[in-house]
Amino acid sequence: MELIELYIQEVTRRLPEKNREDIALELQSTIEDMLPVDHTEQDVKSVLLKLGDPVTLASRYRDRPMHLIGPRYFDVYICLLKMILPIAAVISLIGLIGDNPFRDMGNTVVDAILIIIGKGIAGIISTGIQVFFWLTISFAILERVDTSKDQSPLTKDLKPWTPENLKDITNISKKKAVPMIEIFASLLGLSVFAALYFNAANLLGVYEKRNGSLIFVTPSFNQDVLNSYWLLVSCVVIIGVLLAIYKLFLRRWTMKLALFHAIYQLLSTLTFIIIISNPDLLNPEFIAYQKTLFSTDEWKTSIYWGLILISIFFAVYDSYQGFRKAKIR
Numbered sequence: 001m002e003l004i005e006l007y008i009q010e011v012t013r014r015l016p017e018k019n020r021e022d023i024a025l026e027l028q029s030t031i032e033d034m035l036p037v038d039h040t041e042q043d044v045k046s047v048l049l050k051l052g053d054p055v056t057l058a059s060r061y062r063d064r065p066m067h068l069i070g071p072r073y074f075d076v077y078i079c080l081l082k083m084i085l086p087i088a089a090v091i092s093l094i095g096l097i098g099d100n101p102f103r104d105m106g107n108t109v110v111d112a113i114l115i116i117i118g119k120g121i122a123g124i125i126s127t128g129i130q131v132f133f134w135l136t137i138s139f140a141i142l143e144r145v146d147t148s149k150d151q152s153p154l155t156k157d158l159k160p161w162t163p164e165n166l167k168d169i170t171n172i173s174k175k176k177a178v179p180m181i182e183i184f185a186s187l188l189g190l191s192v193f194a195a196l197y198f199n200a201a202n203l204l205g206v207y208e209k210r211n212g213s214l215i216f217v218t219p220s221f222n223q224d225v226l227n228s229y230w231l232l233v234s235c236v237v238i239i240g241v242l243l244a245i246y247k248l249f250l251r252r253w254t255m256k257l258a259l260f261h262a263i264y265q266l267l268s269t270l271t272f273i274i275i276i277s278n279p280d281l282l283n284p285e286f287i288a289y290q291k292t293l294f295s296t297d298e299w300k301t302s303i304y305w306g307l308i309l310i311s312i313f314f315a316v317y318d319s320y321q322g323f324r325k326a327k328i329r
Contacts, residue, residue, distance in 0.1 A: 003041070003044050003045070003048065003163060003166050004028070004031055004044060004048075006166040007027075007031075007048050007051070007054060007163070007166055008024050008027050008028060008031075010054035010058075010166065011023070011024075011027060011054045011057050011058045011061070012024050012027075012058075014054070014055065014058035014059075014062075015058055015061055015062065016062075019061070023061055030051075031044075031047055031048075031051070034047045034050070035047055044163070045162075045163040045164075048163040048166075049162065049163055052161075053161040054161075055074060055075045055161075059074075069136070069139050069140060069143055070143060072143065072146070073139050073142060073143050073146075076139075077135070077136075077139045080135060081131075081132065081135055084131055084135065085128055085131055085132070086180060086183075086248055087248070088127045088128070088131050089124045089127055089128060089184065090183070090184075090187065090244065090245060090248055091127075092120075092123040092124055092126075092127040113192050113196075116188075116191050116192050116195050117188060117192065120187075120188045120191060124184070173328055173329075175325065175328050176252050176253050176325055176326075176328045177251060177252050177253075178247045178250065178251050178252060178253060178257075180248075182247070183244050183247050183248050186240065186243070186244045186247075187241065187244050190237050190240045190241060190244075193237070194233075194237050197226060197233060198226070198227070198230075200219065200220070200221045200223060200226055201219045201221065201222075201223035201283075202216075202219070204219060204220045204221060205217065205218050205219035205220045205221075205283075205286060206218050206220070206286065206289055217289070218283060218285040218286050218289055219283050219285075219286065220282060220283060220286045221281060221282060221283060221286075222280055222281060222282065222283050225278055225280050225281050226275070226281075229271070229274070229275055232271050232274070232275075233271065233275075235267075236264075236267060236268050236271050239264055239267065240264065240268070243260060243261065243264050246260060253322060253325035253326040253328070254326050255323070255326045255327075257322070257326065258319075258322035258323045258325070258326040261318070261319065261322040262319035262322060262323070265315040265316075265318055265319045266315065266319075268315070269311050269312060269315040272307075272311050273308055273311070276304065276307060276308070
């Protein structure tokens, strides 16, 4: 029964969303009619073999033929596109981190965040267009120079399709899957964090509105203190990038990924606590500025413990979610 569901899934996922349900029911009925009453797995394989490669069957259901790349190469083409596009996008984001993202930051922290996010999105789009263009052109040329008599669709391993190929398909639950948007958001978040951290003296602080524009009055943090933790912070960023790449290759939560994720949460939380516990972290001018607004130092202690409790809460919650998703079958 599982082979039948996988076969129907392989056919319908290549069809427009609006037609999938009706065609799935039709295909289910056709397969059941072709099977004997007390059928075996071998009977199912024989029927699926008669129906043929899911790529070919899906192309018969489509309203529009695939002009540029036909059924023979279409599955291999889509497979490579899905594999190369995310990798190219991740390399593009890693390049953003390594390509001195601390220059041209603008005048405010909002400008800096918008510039980095803009560069990240532009890099992903540019890389995606280039990968799509050159891969499509390559396959279009390959299909037109292929003069072999056998025009049956190629599978991922470049062998004729059989029902045994269905057993290689991993059916990942949506609750267990790692969305691509989560991976890209992690890499963009690391880029923004690294840019702000190593450029905090120029971006994070008190702004005042004077003559219709925002003026940077004084930085909040002592940049020398922040720079003294550069090795620890760099390790957190690098491990965060490695974690995102690991998620990209797995694309689903496993116990190993959940454990890696939990260790990263522990490391990043400890790093955060160590840094904010430094008594010289805040710029003296920033502290003096705050004293003109608040009569006591209570705000400082309250914020300190509040940040620690919030960071621990989210680290524990995020780690728990990772293990919970890994246990989903």
